[in-house]
Structures are given as structure tokens and as C-alpha cells.
Amino acid sequence: xxxxxxxxxxxxxxxxxxxxxxxxxxxxxxxxxxxxxxxxxxxxxxxxxxxxxxxxxxxxxxxxxxxxxxxxxxxxxxxxxxxxxxxxxxxxxxxxxxxxxxxxxxxxxxxxxxxxxxxxxxxxxxxxxxxxxxxxxxxxxxxxxxxxxxxxxxxxxxxxxxxxxxxxxxxxxxxxxxxxxxxxxxxxxxxxxxxxxxxxxxxxxxxxxxxxxxxxxxxxxxxxxxxxxxxxxxxxxxxxxxxxxxxxxxxxxxxxxxxxxxxxxxxxxxxxxxxxxxxxxxxxxxxxxxxxxxxxxxxxxxxxxxxxxxxxxxxxxxxxxxxxxxxxxxxxxxxxxxxxx
Amino acid sequence: xxxxxxxxxxxxxxxxxxxxxxxxxxxxxxxxxxxxxxxxxxxxxxxxxxxxxxxxxxxxxxxxxxxxxxxxxxxxxxxxxxxxxxxxxxxxxxx
Numbered sequence: 499x500x501x502x503x504x505x506x507x508x509x510x511x512x513x514x515x516x517x518x519x520x521x522x523x524x525x526x527x528x529x530x531x532x533x534x535x536x537x538x539x540x541x542x543x544x545x546x547x548x549x550x551x552x553x554x555x556x557x558x559x560x561x562x563x564x565x566x567x568x569x570x571x572x573x574x575x576x577x578x579x580x581x582x583x584x585x586x587x588x589x590x591x592x593x594x595x596x597x598x599x600x601x602x603x604x605x606x607x608x609x610x611x612x613x614x615x616x617x618x619x620x621x622x623x624x625x626x627x628x629x630x631x632x633x634x635x636x637x638x639x640x641x642x643x644x645x646x647x648x649x650x651x652x653x654x655x656x657x658x659x660x661x662x663x664x665x666x667x668x669x670x671x672x673x674x675x676x677x678x679x680x681x682x683x684x685x686x687x688x689x690x691x692x693x694x695x696x697x698x699x700x701x702x703x704x705x706x707x708x709x710x711x712x713x714x715x716x717x718x719x720x721x722x723x724x725x726x727x728x729x730x731x732x733x734x735x736x737x738x739x740x741x742x743x744x745x746x747x748x749x750x751x752x753x754x755x756x757x758x759x760x761x762x763x764x765x766x767x768x769x770x771x772x773x774x775x776x777x778x779x780x781x782x783x784x785x786x787x788x789x790x791x792x793x794x795x796x797x798x799x800x801x802x803x804x805x806x807x808x809x810x811x812x813x814x815x816x817x818x819x820x821x822x823x824x825x826x827x828x829x830x831x832x833x834x835x836x837x838x839x
Numbered sequence: 840x841x842x843x844x845x846x847x848x849x850x851x852x853x854x855x856x857x858x859x860x861x862x863x864x865x866x867x868x869x870x871x872x873x874x875x876x877x878x879x880x881x882x883x884x885x886x887x888x889x890x891x892x893x894x895x896x897x898x899x900x901x902x903x904x905x906x907x908x909x910x911x912x913x914x915x916x917x918x919x920x921x922x923x924x925x926x927x928x929x930x931x932x933x934x
Contacts, residue, residue, distance in 0.1 A: 503872050506857045514856070560854040560861055588852050588863050611850065613865050653868055 508753045513786050515561040515755040516554060517768070518547075520572035522760060526594050527632040528620070530661065530698035532689045532769070533567055539761030544574050546762070546777060548581060553782045555585045565592040567760075570602065579610035591615045594631070595640040603647055615647065619656040619682065621663075622670030629663055630701075644678050655681045660711045660816070661688060661701040668711050672718050684711075684720060687814040689769055689823040708815030715817070749803070749820070752795030756786065766795035769822035842916060843891065845884045848926040853881050864923045871922060876901075880915055884925070890916070 507514050521541075522533045542550070554562070562582045569575055570593060582589050589610050595617035598606075606612060617640060621627035627637035647654050656675050660668060675682035688702045703711065714720070749767075757765040762777035764785045774789030786792065802821035803811060811819030847853075853862040853873075860878030862871040873881070879900070883893040894912055898905040919925040 500861075500870055500872055503856050503859055503861055506859065510857060512856060558854045558856070560852070560856075560863070586852050586854075588865065611865055613863065613868060 504754075508750065511753055511792070513554075513557055513559050513754065513756065515563070516559055517563040517565055517755065517757045518569075518578070519565055519567065519757060519759045520569045520575060520578065522567040523571040524566060524568040524594065525571060525596050525633075526568070526636060528594075528618075529630050529632060529663075530659065530688050530701055532691050532698065534691055534693035536693065537759070537761070539759075539763075540778060541760050542758075542762050542777060544577060547574075547578050550758075550777060550782055551581050551585045551587070555587070557783060557786070560588055561590065562587040563590045563592055568594055568597065570597045572760075576605060576609055579606065579612075583610050588613050592617075594618050594636075595643050596631075596633070596636055598643040598647065600646050603643070603650065603652065607650060607652055612652070614653045614655055616655045616657055617644070619658045619671055619675070620661075622667040622674050626664050626667055630661065641674075641678070644680060648679055655683065658682060658684050659686050659688060660684060660703050660708065662703050662707060663701050665703045665707040665711050669714050669718070672714070672720060682720065684715060686818060687816040687820075687823065689820070692769075692771060702814055705815045712815075712817050749799050751799045751821075752792035752797075756792075764789075766792060767822065769820055770795055770799070770825075771822075841890070841913060842920075842925075842927075843889065844928050845888050845890055845893070845916065846926055846928040847881070847885055848923055850926075851924040853878070853924075855882075862922075862924055867923060869922070871924075877915065880912060881919075881924075888928070 506512070522535055522537055524531070524533075551562075564575070564579060564582075566572070569591060572578065579589055579591070589612045591606070591610070591612050591614075593615060595615075598615065598617070606615070619627070619640070620630035621637070624635075624637040627640070628634050631637075644654055644656075656671075656678075658664070658668075658671055664671075672682055687708075688698050690696045690699060751767045751770055755767070756774070757768055757771075758777065759765060763771075763773045764775050764777065764782065766772045766774070772791045772795055774791040775785035777785075799821045803819070806819070810817060813819045813823060848864070850866040851862060851864050853860055855878055858875045860873040860875075860881060862873060862881070863869070864871070876897070879897070880893060883896055887893065887896075890912065894905050894909045897908045897912065901908070916925065
């Protein structure tokens with residue numbers, strides 16, 4: 499039945515999910531992080547988040563995801579999460595897991611009651627995981643924190659991006675997730691940074707490495723994140739099955755969700771960072787309903803997906819496809835801000 | 840069992856999506872889709888929390904007899920309890 503809702507959402511462009519990049523600060527230093535750590539601007543205030551949530555509640559938005567950088571590095575992380583819960587949003591947290599120690603986790607459970615906390619897994623061993631995070635001890639800390647979260651009944655999940663540094667541990671990562679009792683999904687491919695820096699692509703798996711990863715994923719029935727999400731309107735591959743409902747065949751960009759950066763820029767998605775406006779200047783209702791950017795993003799991604807016909811969309815060997823990553827990798831310039839022109 | 844005072848669970852969230860409603864039970868991680876009437880009942884529970892007020896309101900809105908509405912509302916309320924979308928209201932501590 500949820501399929502019919504997704505069709506309704508996308509056909510009528512109903513804003514359903516909002517991802518808040520609370521800060522680009524982070525307590526880890528992941529090699530392939532796509533954030534532009536030099537980005538700056540006037541951060542949204544707590545009062546502005548309150549106005550935003552009031553507007554989004556009125557617009558019947560269901561989900562709020564708190565991400566970053568590391569969202570817990572925001573000085574008002576707990577207040578923002580609590581406000582979201584009080585307004586009836588389904589709250590999800592996307593974290594590296596490093597700061598999710600018992601005291602913080604207890605507070606999150608009490609004040610935010612999140613549907614899920616998603617954390618990044620970079621390897622199955624401390625050597626591999628810590629090599630990517632560039633913080634010694636981050637693997638052991640993550641595993642310990644997950645065990646605690648599980649013990650108090652918090653729903654958690656892990657996400658991994660296959661790289662040239664960790665692909666050989668892919669099956670061990672699946673085993674580890676199973677031992678922890680946590681769902682693991684994968685995303686990818688590695689993307690350029692939002693400032694156009696292509697350095698992360700240095701650890702893109704080779705075609706052969708992707709082939710090995712994909713074979714394991716198929717054998718172990720591991721889904722990509724978008725296939726496994728329970729709330730986010732399914733995108734990419736799943737969306738391709740909605741043609742009977744006349745739903746645009748694309749990833750949902752511009753149709754059902756937005757990203758808001760720490761400085762109030764309202765963006766079409768994490769990687770396709772086309773701005774529809776800024777919350778310092780306009781309210782979210784005006785931006786979503788009047789900016790042409792979202793329609794342009796939807797049209798562009800629909801064209802991009804059309805190249806695959808009925809084939810499985812893929813990019814760099816990954817069995818997922820992101821038009822923005824394709825654009826950004828080609829020009830290495832502006833992180834999509836140019837509009838791909 | 841008939842419940843006169845109704846209360847949305849603190850673990851449940853819902854929103855309208857066009858003419859339908861999406862309900863999420865956070866504790867179970869389950870998503871449910873309800874039709875327009877089901878959504879309206881949830882909105883009325885949130886507004887008034889009174890079973891009889893909900894039945895009266897729906898009878899007016901759908902121009903149908905309250906006995907018929909009452910039976911359907913009661914069945915639906917039982918389902919909502921089973922889904923964990925409704926919970927018993929907290930009782931006062933001054934006994």
C-alpha cells in the first residue's frame with residue numbers, strides 16, 4: 499500500500515522528507531567525506547529551526563533526518579531533535595557513531611525517540627575502518643556504542659560505502675552486522691566533494707572490485723539503502739517499477755524531499771546541491787512551492803535515468819546511480835551548483 | 840472493550856498525504872497507510888480525544904446514522920490499539 503502513497507507523493511510533489519545538515523563540523527576525518535568543510539555562512543538559529551518545523555508540520559512533512567557533518571557536533575543538537583519530536587515528525591539520525599556514548603544515547607532515546615540511528619561502517623577490522631576515518635580507536639568505539647544502543651532497544655542500522663580500501667572486508671562487514679543484530683546496507687559510488695574536489699575518487703573500487711562486492715551483496719541479499727528504507731520514498735531502482743502509476747522515473751530529487759544545509763540553503767538533494775532559496779530570506783513553503791529549481795532537478799534526473807531504459811541503473815560499477823555524482827565527477831567543478839550546464 | 844477517552848500513543852506519528860494518511864509506529868518501526876476516513880478519525884482523536892465526539896462529528900460529515908458510525912469507529916479503534924497507535928490515557932496520580 500505504501501507504493502500508492504509514494505506514487506501520490508511524487509505525482510503531486512508533496513514534500514515528505516527533509517534532511518537537515520546541522521553542521522559540517524565532525525569529530526572524524528573520513529578520507530572520502532563529500533562535505534565542503536570550508537563552506538561558510540550564517541548558521542540557522544534555534545528560533546529559525548522552530549519556525550521551520552512549524553511550517554513543515556503545517557505542510558504535513560513526515561520525516562526529519564538529522565545529519566551533518568556529524569549532527570551531534572551542533573551545539574543545539576538535542577534541542578533541535580526534541581523540537582522535531584514534539585511536532586510529530588518521524589526523527590532519524592545519521593551519525594558516524596563516535597559520540598553516541600551511553601549518556602548521549604539515553605538522552606536521545608528520551609528526548610527524540612528516533613525511528614532509527616544510521617551509522618557508517620568503513621571496515622570489519624580496526625585497521626581498515628580507522629584508516630578511512632583517520633581516527634584511531636573509532637572502530638572499537640563504534641562497535642561498543644552500537645552494543646549499548648541495542649541493549650536499550652534503540653533501532654540502529656549501518657551503512658557502508660565500498661572503497662578500494664575496504665572492499666576485501668565486505669563479507670566480513672555483513673557478518674559483523676549480523677552478529678550485532680543490525681541491518682547493513684550499502685551505498686555508493688564514492689562521490690566527489692561538494693566543492694568539486696575529486697580526491698575521494700582515488701579510493702573508488704575498480705570495476706573488478708565492484709563486481710566482487712556486487713556478487714557478495716546478491717548472494718547475501720544485501721540491499722542498497724534506497725531499497726531498504728521503510729519511510730523514504732524508494733528511489734532509483736524501485737522507482738523504475740512505478741511506471742504503471744505514471745510516476746516520474748527518477749530518484750525523487752525535486753519531487754518529495756529536500757536537504758537544508760547549516761546556513762539555510764534549501765537544496766534539491768545531498769549531491770545535487772541546487773539551491774531553491776535560503777531560509778534567512780524566505781520561508782520553506784514559499785521556496786518549495788515557487789522555486790523552479792525542484793522541477794528542473796526532477797526533469798534532469800528523469801532524463802538521466804532514461805538512458806538506462808529497463809536496465810539496472812549503475813555508475814562506476816556500483817549497482818546504484820546518482821545523476822549528480824555523474825555530473826560532478828565529469829566536470830570536477832562546482833558540486834552541481836552550476837546546474838549541470 | 841469500549842474506550843471513551845482516546846489518546847494517540849507517544850510512539851506513533853501520522854501525517855496526511857493527499858487523501859490518505861501515513862502512520863508510523865516508531866517502537867515497532869512499522870508504517871501503515873490509512874484511507875481518508877481513517878485519517879480523519881486520527882485527526883479527531885488528536886483534537887478531542889473523545890469517542891462520542893468523534894462519532895458525532897463523523898455522522899455529521901458523512902450524513903449517516905451514528906449507530907452505524909459507532910460500530911465502525913469501535914472496530915477501527917481496536918485496530919489502532921493493536922497497532923500500538925493508540926494507548927491508554929495516563930491516569931491521575933491523586934487516588
